[in-house]
Amino acid sequence: MIRPLALGAVIGLAVSGAMATYFYLQSNGLNEAELETARTLSLATLRAVPADPSNMVADNPAAIALGEALFNEVGLSANGAVSCATCHVESRQFQDDLALSKGIGTTSRRAMPLRGVGHALWLFWDGRKDSLWAQALGPLESAVEHGFTRSEVAGYIAAHYREPYENLFGPLPAQNTNPASPLGTAAQQAAWAALSAEQQDQINRIFANTGKAIAAFERTLLPLENRFDRYVSALLAGQAPTGEAALTQLEIDGFKIFAGKGACVNCHNGPRLTDEFFHNTGVASPQNPVVDFGRLEALAQVEADEFNCLGPYSDAAPAQCGTLRFMSRGEHLFERAFKSPSLRGVADRPPYMHAGQLATLPLVIEHYNRAMPSISGHTELEPLGLTTEEKAALLAFLKVL
Ligand code: HEC
Numbered sequence: 001m002i003r004p005l006a007l008g009a010v011i012g013l014a015v016s017g018a019m020a021t022y023f024y025l026q027s028n029g030l031n032e033a034e035l036e037t038a039r040t041l042s043l044a045t046l047r048a049v050p051a052d053p054s055n056m057v058a059d060n061p062a063a064i065a066l067g068e069a070l071f072n073e074v075g076l077s078a079n080g081a082v083s084c085a086t087c088h089v090e091s092r093q094f095q096d097d098l099a100l101s102k103g104i105g106t107t108s109r110r111a112m113p114l115r116g117v118g119h120a121l122w123l124f125w126d127g128r129k130d131s132l133w134a135q136a137l138g139p140l141e142s143a144v145e146h147g148f149t150r151s152e153v154a155g156y157i158a159a160h161y162r163e164p165y166e167n168l169f170g171p172l173p174a175q176n177t178n179p180a181s182p183l184g185t186a187a188q189q190a191a192w193a194a195l196s197a198e199q200q201d202q203i204n205r206i207f208a209n210t211g212k213a214i215a216a217f218e219r220t221l222l223p224l225e226n227r228f229d230r231y232v233s234a235l236l237a238g239q240a241p242t243g244e245a246a247l248t249q250l251e252i253d254g255f256k257i258f259a260g261k262g263a264c265v266n267c268h269n270g271p272r273l274t275d276e277f278f279h280n281t282g283v284a285s286p287q288n289p290v291v292d293f294g295r296l297e298a299l300a301q302v303e304a305d306e307f308n309c310l311g312p313y314s315d316a317a318p319a320q321c322g323t324l325r326f327m328s329r330g331e332h333l334f335e336r337a338f339k340s341p342s343l344r345g346v347a348d349r350p351p352y353m354h355a356g357q358l359a360t361l362p363l364v365i366e367h368y369n370r371a372m373p374s375i376s377g378h379t380e381l382e383p384l385g386l387t388t389e390e391k392a393a394l395l396a397f398l399k400v401l
């Protein structure tokens, strides 16, 4: 039983804490609704990484260790020099600072930072993959990224990672390491077609398991605490934010625009500052004249993917594949729609947008302020009419993240 005196002291503390927060909010002009929005954007509301029933080893420590080694393995590439870490550099928020990434060749989009990616519903700017493990298979066979083939991946695993692989997934069948893939060059496709259905299935299984180990590692890459998280934690604990937890008045004004006049929270919400969804925001094409239709084209791709949640290499029961089965198909919405990126750490990783089209954050703010029409499909944005001071405040807030 709690003694009355102690209970009184606890209530007294809680009340004086609430008062400190109250006076702080009053003096900085934050209202209750803004405090509630701030709470929903802070790491305090981040839930555990959701289970992935399509990946049996998603949280297996041995798979995490194998996945980390494979993530950094340059042997899984055509020239022996490209790994996932080439374009996803740990010290750079797991991205590469380039508008278009460079592996064996040059990609047509910007590399995405990976912290918090275990929470993503769809992968890539257009969401053409429905799990982290299926995503990892894409770059391995992309001619401009690793430039490898799935048969070579299987051969490399058998030669260099046999023991950790077999401990997790069971005995490896004998390997034919001729470059063969249904997605490769004409010669690689012919080599693939020449294999028996059983050989193809064995290779696909090793390939999928390679992705599952890499995914297990990626699930451990969690978002880091930023100044905004410390600020909100202090307020929620009933303390006036000071020192490390303090924000300047300009930064607080910027948050209010982010949550209010700027309507940024319509799409950049939750503790990762993304709604995990796709929007056309009228971002122009890069110099490259090829029009990228974004999510519109990805709908059919994710559905046809043999490595999706409903496919033969998934460990999930069909009932566990709700994200894929009930995916939104509003085609008119998805022309040139791209995934809202997380804004955590955003000030430290220019250039911005799906092909690095905007070099700086002031240019991004100007893009939202003007809301230009889209080169195809329709932008969801409306001009904001921000003043010079409001733009400066918004910029200051983005730097806090
Ligand atoms: C040549 C550079 C390059 C290499 C190598 C590379 N990536 Fe990427 N990564 C990218 C680019 C560019 C994108 C965005 C591509 C797109 O949307 O089409 C991306 C996107 C991703 C995403 C999606 C993140 C999200 O939020 O949706 C994940 C996860 C990822 N890569 C993991 C990996 C893994 C795992 C490997 C190694 C097997 C790898 N990447 C190899 C450049 C690279």
Ligand code: HEC
Binding pocket: 258, 262, 263, 264, 265, 266, 267, 268, 278, 279, 280, 281, 283, 338, 339, 340, 341, 342, 343, 346, 351, 352, 353, 354, 355, 364, 365, 368, 380, 381, 394, 398
């Ligand atoms: C309608 C949804 C929507 C709204 C509203 C919105 N964003 Fe975005 N945001 C996106 C999408 C989608 C992208 C990626 C667009 C692309 O690459 O084509 C993006 C990209 C960004 C980026 C680039 C991040 C990166 O890693 O490249 C920044 C910064 C950003 N938004 C900030 C803001 C700010 C600030 C506001 C409010 C003024 C805002 N956004 C409002 C959806 C939205």
